[in-house]
Amino acid sequence: MVQSTGRAVSVRVADYTARFESFLQDKVATIEEELAGQEVGTAGQPGLDEAGRMHPMVWEARREVQRQAGDAGLYAPHNSAHVGGGGFSRVEMHHVEEFVYREAGLGLGLAALAWTEGPNPAIEHCSPLAREQYLSPLITGEITAAFANTEPDVGTDVLGMSTWAKRDGGDWILNGKKAWITNAHFADVVQVVAVTEPGAGTRSLSMFLVDANMPGFRRGADLPTMMTDGLTGELEFTDVRVPAENVVGEIGDGFALAMSWINWRRLCRGGMCAGWGQWLLHRALDYAQDRRSGGWPIANLQAVQHLLADMDADIYQARATSLVAQAELDALGPFAIPLHREAPRLISLVKVINDEAFARVTDNAVQIHGARGLLLGSPEEKLFRVARNLRIPAGTAEVQRNAIARGLLREHAV
Template sequence: MSAFGLDESQREFSEVMTSFVADKIAPNAAKVDSEGQFPWDNFRACVAMDLPAMGVPSEYGGIGADHVTQAIMVEKLASGCGSTSLAILISKLGMIPVINWGSEQLKAKYLPRVASGEAQASYCLSEADAGSDVAAMQTKAVRDGDDYVITGTKYWITNAGISDTYTVFAKTDPEAGYRGISAFLVEADWGVKVAKLEKKLGMRGSPTGEVIFDEVRVPKENLVGEEGEGFYLAMKTLDRSRPTIGAQAVGIAQGALDYAVKYISDRKQFGRRISDNQGIQFMVADMAMKIEAARLLVYRACSLVDGDPDGELTKFGAIAKAFASDVAMAVTVDALQLLGGYGYTNDFPMERFLRDAKITQIYEGTNQVQRMVIARQVIGG
């Protein structure tokens, strides 16, 4: 990627994704949302396009695309169906620790299955009393011979009940605080239980649940990294994934703006198109400016995932995620306003865009936490 634009292959990929989403993804979005079921048809269409392979290194059956290209993929999917974009994002999140810190054995065993779409993954970090305060987690992993025995409950787990593997963070040394956290790759059929699925405001096609580990035995080979490295792995994983949450937010905002522009260009009031009114034009201009600024921040942060010589990823990842998600909320509110009363009904997609946008300000670290991260990076200490 050049400093201010996409290269030719990225532009071509963007065009392909635009057509793919219009043909295969967006037409199912309303049904996915209303039924609140995992978007299997959309997921299978993504598999046929090799989209789950985008973030997996080529030596393990993936495509190994750069992170700006991955951001384009996520943005386009989110512009058509937020739940589908999350279905692709979550497996990448679950595999980031394996890709970056897993043993060769773990990579060879699990990554090809995710790349092919045969398997999906979840990321189990949060607990009832340990959301932003990760170090307060109570889930434990006790060594027992050649296994670890994991006991605890994780909350807000995306893809709960769908995923084949769960990347679980647990305390191997409860007395050591955050230094006693370790990471494990746990297969669903080893005894993982889903106790409850949440009824949510948005992203209704992506299940979110409470996941229970009741003395689940995990082979020692499924430890990711070393004992005690879990907190470091979790934070570095979020550094790498937050920019793509920003991309998801940009996609939702762009989808809302595109729909609103079409609506105001077609609908007439007082004998002329709504879009001919200067007040409306100013609203559209403001939305477009915000989206473009968010997109460039996302691209900047994503480029740092691939190469970060000055150690700026933590800061820019938080900036991109916080800014883009705030933009998504602002744009969807204003885009809905342009549809008037129609925007408030579920006969039109605008209220879904607004509902889906909200979570981007919350998951993978609330925007208040992002501002803490940014301030620490700027001020130092």
């Protein structure tokens, strides 16, 4: 049941999770305690500054965890070994992510594993110079990144974006505006996707590394979402001069690189939903055996037992989908450019099944806790909002179904 995550993991996953557990106790607990004393919120429920951004003290606590995790070699197991990462397969990463989300819950420990603001598969295609300047410090947690693809007028329809870059000698001049960017307020370097050859379809875009110190780079307003984490905002680029060494991959690779980043986020849903799902199930089991109604624990009521069983069934099927699909993807190359034609369907199956199962899990977790599940700031209430959010970023639920149907129809073309 909920202890099932220990099964069939590799020796290096077992080593990683043991070291991660000690790291939570030896390092993160102290930083978390210090943060609690500041009364500026927690990692899961951060206070915000006057501009609506994550409170700087909460941000700094997360950064300290990231740096220490980098020092301990825990921060970037998902990156390739040849760039300094752990070189873990996607199946191994499912186990790592599931463990981290189950053990850390909504705590500061989540920051110890690189997420949206960390090194990703797309940036591995950068130049040797950019590797030294950006990728290596990202892997050690010394700096953070953002991925800027979405615009105020364009989300799903990526090829309709208007941010553009024009060659000027050896450099590129970048102009445009991006919106809904995670870590817009704090990123040291931004992976910007822009049009370089209008009308060239999937070859029309390129990816550039924009340093936050470059003239013409400006952070815009916070876009407050139901996540209430003060991490999502706008970015503006006005005649930003980007040197050739900050082009990621080749000119024209932008769409494929953006999809690598997005697919990485989609695949991370498996471990995240399984880990958080199990954390919520543990909490629901505890609560149902403690809370009484009519003189007996509510766990004695079949109505409540069915909610618990539904949570288990959702977690089990979503987790199984993730492990099976990610094993297939390990064989195909989950982030290969070009991507194997069978990969998009598998990646979208992981995302849509996990996102939707997790939404039902959080809903049942709230229901079992009654009014306490609705209490602002409770883990059930927060994860209910997180689960609702998950069905939109990194490709909406509808877009995942498009990819699944495309894959099916290609395989079964008459």
